[in-house]
Amino acid sequence: MNSDFFNLAGYISVFLWGVVPILWVIYAITGPRRWLCPMALMLAIVAFFFARHNSTNYVNLIQPDRSEEIAAQQALEEASRQAIKDSRGKDLSDVRFAEDSASDSLDRAGMEQDDLKYMDQVNKTGTPDWKKGKKSRTAGGVDDGSVESAVGGGNAIKAADSEFLEGMEEAVPVVMMEEDLAMAHRLDSLNLKTIRFLIALGLVMVGYDYLKRANIYGKESFPLSLPSAWLNGLTPLPVVVERPSPADLARLAKRGDSFVYLTDDKESTAKIPESFRRVSLCREKVDVLRAESELGTIDNDFIFETIWFGRSSFVVDSAARSEQLIERFLELLTKRKETRAKVKQSVHVVWDLKTPMPEVQKQNFAILAKATGFSLILNSQGNTAD
Incomplete structure (x- = not known):
């Protein structure tokens, strides 16, 4: 295989996108990771820029190799001249001059019209363009003993000017046979199409990974207000979660979920804001209402109906309530x-009391929560809620 199909940037692009499927295999084996899918997508994007550089600045500039065609044409012309020499060998002169070309030894005198036309055609094809123009002599100056006069006049000095030489320093183009050139373009097109496919698939993988980790505590990413059906479809919402640290109420609200925070620590409830902001096209702010210690205007049925339809969240700071x-x-x-x-959107009941929830209540709640879309979060050492 020809190693000149790509330049260094092209081979770097192939290496980078070759790592992308390996990262996806690692993801499939080890499970969701925050960095694997975004890293794979980033490598595919970087590989695309290298591939574009290789395509624009290298592959598209490769020139076809015409050496065989030129050699065949020269051989044909030489064979034609040799045939004429063989037929008119006795009429050729043995005298050769330095300025004579290969066909100057053929005496045109005495040739027939057909021979003259053929010779004119041969000589015409063999004469390069730079010989067709009339040459002009440079104006030589008077020898005045200067350096310019010694090297051939002022024109010789101008020829050595740096700007003149810069125009002569052109990069030598890469030359390939027609078959190799066609293969280089096919590989270049395949390389770009493969990277575009990997970028599209990488975006899908990033979205899939985000939804996959959304219901896994400790592995979730930046919360977005998305339908719970999307999140629960890949990773079902755990009905009972025991956390050694306080539940992140802000994260629950930014997910678009409602919650009821139960605690007996008034200092913790004082730190909870009256509303949470989230990224949403419908409701950018979610209110957090306070329920009194005793039954008042906000009764238990009102709290249940409000969180069932996702209108607001609640905080209860009384163990009895x-x-x-x-x-x-x-x-x-x-x-x-x-x-x-x-429920259309998940609802979370956060138990952050000093006394643990009775086991019977926990089991009953787990059964009902699984069927209705609720979740019970138990803070074993909960003191504050962010």
């Missing part, structure tokens, strides 16, 4: 499960 709320939620979720109702 939190226990009452969980009991009522279990009753309402049982009714929704019987009718096979399910």
